[in-house]
Amino acid sequence: MLQRTTVVLTLCFAMPVMAKDLSIAVASAVTAIDPHYHNLSSNFSVAMNVFDRLIDQDAQQRLVPGLAVSWAAVDETTWEFHLRPGVTFHDGSAFEAEDVAASLRRVPWVPNSPGSYEVYTRAITEIVVVDPLTLRLKTAAPAPLLPVDLSSIDIISRRFEKASTADFNNGTATIGTGPFRFVSYASGDRVQLRRNEAYWGPAPAWDNATIRMIPASGVRIAALLSGDVQVIDNVPPGDAKHLAANGTMRVVSTRSNSVLFLHMDSFRDQTPMVTDRAGQPLPANPFKDVRVRRALSLAIDRQTLTERLMEGAAAPASQLLADGFFGVSPRLRPDRYDPEAARKLLAEAGYPDGFSLTIAGPNNRYLNDAKVVQAIAPMLIRVGIEAKVATFPWSVFITQAGPPHYAYSVFLAGNSSTTGEASFPLRAQFATVNRETGMGSSNRARYSNPEVDRVLTEAMRTVDDGKREALLQRVAEIAMADQAVVPLFYQDNVFASRIGYRYTPRSDGFVSAAMVSPE
Structure with a gap:
């Protein structure tokens, strides 16, 4: 009888971990789903759910492989990238070097950008597709930071090289290789996502994820305390102390x-x-x-x-x-x-x-x-x-x-x-x-x-x-x-979550649904 009671208590404690849906509240508004439209941290943070980059940054912003498994300078003005095999877009099409080329060509083309990503691609003078999984980028002068710059460029399907920002905002062109599929975007309110069952990387823990935009810190904290959301960013220091003293909350931070x-x-x-x-x-x-x-x-x-x-x-x-x-x-x-x-x-x-x-x-x-x-x-x-x-x-x-x-x-x-x-x-x-x-x-x-x-x-x-x-x-x-x-x-970047949800804080302050895991 004692053993049965212990099992029941364990299952009750595990209930938050078994939840299939996740809600995150962020302080900064998203201005577009188009990953090449507005160089804004809140936009990039959301795009990380749907799109991948050739090269990623870990929680301390060190470079790690993404859609490229390796890269090297073959001479002073040429970088070569070897791409990850077997990756598919959300529509089932194969990811190849031509998609990278299309993404890089699109960056300076995006019309009416209030903050262009071109600063990260300006050094590139020529894009050479060697084969479906090999790409070379040439520059006019040595560009030692090109791999770092490319960690800020999301890769889209070549089919949408000339797609408008509106096509991304309404979902028509929002086809990436990332851990979540795009469902909907309500400007100033929320972005809704669904798990990509064919993701090449670690499978996300959540069937569905919602990113809510709540700029007022008091409202954001209230949503966390009520359980409407499970993770929040930008926690003010005074509130962080109160949340840390609450037995149902976890506060994490990093420089x-x-x-x-x-x-x-x-x-x-x-x-x-x-x-x-x-x-x-x-x-x-x-x-x-x-x-x-x-x-x-x-x-x-x-x-x-x-x-x-x-x-x-x-x-x-x-x-x-x-x-x-x-x-x-x-x-x-x-x-x-x-x-x-x-x-x-x-x-x-x-x-x-x-x-x-x-x-x-x-x-x-x-x-x-x-x-x-x-x-x-x-x-x-x-x-x-x-x-x-x-x-x-x-x-x-x-x-x-x-x-x-x-x-x-x-x-x-x-x-x-x-x-x-x-x-x-x-x-x-x-x-x-x-x-x-x-x-x-x-x-x-x-x-x-x-x-x-x-x-x-x-x-x-x-x-x-x-x-x-x-x-x-x-x-x-x-x-x-x-x-x-x-x-x-x-x-410091300070985040809070409900017990049962774990998030490793990043030095860049980004938070995505794929970064949250059950305890």
Whole structure:
């Protein structure tokens, strides 16, 4: 009798594991199902359920085989890829090299893209289909990061090379090789999926999966607590503590590929939103002096930001990417909090009485973004810089921060390395702005240093991984000695799930139904 009771209890405990359906709530909205339309993390995260890539990234963004089982540089300007045999699309057609070629041709063709994936295919000058399972990609110059770039390109069936974004959104063209088949998409609400029984990889645990878009964290958490969903992303630090104390919930986190930092206008001779203490324009832009930029960094107490404001879900930053990623310099450490040294540097730079400035930032883009700006202001005041705060909705802030306005002198910004290595943020933030090459694409403060450009250009031509990593480390060291930005902290990606559901957190923050398994 005792043995029978034990069996019944075990079966009851296992009930969540035996569930056939899964619901995930995500904070960011999906703008399209078309995997080549909008280079947006929320879109890519959903596409991972339906489509595969030649090369995948694991949870820490290291490259692993996907639809390509191997790849190698056969010479300085040619990469060869050997494809996985026996893979089929959801419609039963065989996956072959021609499908990869069609996908790569489609990327720059997609009309009206608000954020093209072309940045990942721009280096390719020729696509050569050697045979159904062998592909060669040629480039005009050495392209050591091409495998990394291709880990962001989803592969579609060649039948849909000229399909419209609408055809993908309504499901007509949404035929991939991924773990789930597309069922439906309701803009701003949800994406519904069904298991691909013929998937070449590990079989998904769920017959059906729903990805719901719930931007409000309180509503997302309520859906988890009620059981309407089983997994959520972007859990605020305070809520994470409460969920972790709940015996029916599990909270997991990992260091992300994201950093928050302050941009400073070191480009213009005169800069807006900066005056003397009486409100009069300064004769020169103070941020052109590295001592002033350095003073701002020393004035900021990163430990307070990470421990109190972020409640431990962040770590002080020394550069644009955290330790452990390829290309990160081990010789850089977060600046210490030293208000006395900051005041001394300001005096040496000719500002013994400080000056006044306004720190700008978004108020709905990054976790606690407005609170971060508000916390920094009194830190600057303590060293003699009279700091005010101005925060705006992201849609307003981003149009004013960059060209043609460049409306801010000091402002909060963020960066995520989608490639999982240092060249991506270094190219975006530290390279001199060059629209033809795409360098400096997010360098809204227009920082420029010829030596940074020279070493970074050399790194981007270097195929040898060890040599390229040393060059990327050198770029970071030069830029940070120049105080190109003021790094604040690296964020953690925090997820929560109900007991019975296990999810391994990723540094890129992506979550898909195939990544959730029963315990």
